[in-house]
Each structure stands twice: as C-alpha cells, then as structure tokens.
Amino acid sequence: YDELIxxxxxxxVLYDGAVKRELVGAEITEHALIAxxxxxxGEGAGPKQGVGA
Incomplete structure (x- = not known):
C-alpha cells in the first residue's frame, strides 16, 4: 500500500467488476484502501439479485 499512497x-478501487470508490489526495490511506x-x-455486497431468484 505504501507505493500507492x-x-x-x-x-x-474495483469490486465485483465495477469501480466502487475513488480516493483522491489525502483520502488515499492504508485504511481507506483496505476498506x-x-x-x-457494503456497496453492492450480498447475493446477486435477479438470476435464479
């Protein structure tokens, strides 16, 4: 993480194939990157809806 910071x-930050968060400047911390x-x-977390539901 130090190199990114x-x-x-x-x-x-990508999660489940989509950009979930943009960190800029002072927002780029180890905690923010890991979280x-x-x-x-929890954005988009949980079971996928629609397919087989």
Whole structure:
C-alpha cells in the first residue's frame, strides 16, 4: 500500500467488476484502501439479485 499512497494522486478501487470508490489526495490511506478493496461499506455486497431468484 505504501507505493500507492506515495505515488498516486488518485486511486480507483474495483469490486465485483465495477469501480466502487475513488480516493483522491489525502483520502488515499492504508485504511481507506483496505476498506474499499474489501467492500466494507457494503456497496453492492450480498447475493446477486435477479438470476435464479
């Protein structure tokens, strides 16, 4: 994570094939990167709807 924090001005975090979060400037922290990568905020989490439901 140190390389991303030190080198990037902006980081796009992908989850389940889509951009789920954009971190810019001071928002780019180890905690924010891990939370976003694990989708801790729950955006789009859970079982997929529609297929076989």
């Amino acid at each position: 030190g080198c990037c001005d902006r980081v796009l 976003s990568a694990l989708n801790i905020h």
